[in-house]
Amino acid sequence: MAVRTWAPRGQTPVLRVPLTRDHLSSISGITFDGRLFMQVRSTSYDAGGVVGFLRVLLRKISGKLVVIWDGSPIHRAHEIKDFLKRGAAKRLHLEQLPGYAPDLNPDEGIWNYLKRVELGNVCCSDLNQLQRKLIQAKERLRHKKEIIKSCSRQCGYSV
Numbered sequence: 001m002a003v004r005t006w007a008p009r010g011q012t013p014v015l016r017v018p019l020t021r022d023h024l025s026s027i028s029g030i031t032f033d034g035r036l037f038m039q040v041r042s043t044s045y046d047a048g049g050v051v052g053f054l055r056v057l058l059r060k061i062s063g064k065l066v067v068i069w070d071g072s073p074i075h076r077a078h079e080i081k082d083f084l085k086r087g088a089a090k091r092l093h094l095e096q097l098p099g100y101a102p103d104l105n106p107d108e109g110i111w112n113y114l115k116r117v118e119l120g121n122v123c124c125s126d127l128n129q130l131q132r133k134l135i136q137a138k139e140r141l142r143h144k145k146e147i148i149k150s151c152s153r154q155c156g157y158s159v
Contacts, residue, residue: 034145109151
């Protein structure tokens with residue numbers, strides 16, 4: 001995302017890039033105490049990938065968890081329901097946000113910060129470089145617990 005650029009007055013700069021179907025997929029979550037969890041991969045996430053991420057959360061965070069997430073169809077897949085039935089529901093409760101409600105999703109603030117601050121004006125030559133830059137940006141953000149906490153507060157969540 002280009003944050004700032006310059007050009008002679010009246011000559012809007014145009015960036016031409018080839019269109020491809022190459023992409024990175026990521027999944028992330030934050031805790032009220034300011035921890036950030038994120039996975040990035042070159043293939044799209046399916047329900048199995050989401051279950052894998054939930055397993056990581058259960059392994060890294062002790063006690064009961066409430067996961068608040070958007071209404072993506074992938075979040076209602078059979079694999080996730082089966083995962084809960086096989087015992088994850090003892091510690092894990094999934095709560096869906098209403099309709100399209102980015103103002104209630106603290107993770108939107110995390111992504112906004114990553115794109116506009118940590119990755120603003122970063123240009124990458126390929127997806128591997130973009131993945132490295134994204135992981136480096138995530139690592140920098142992980143040490144800024146107050147910014148992570150503020151994303152939850154902005155959405156009205158508090159402990």
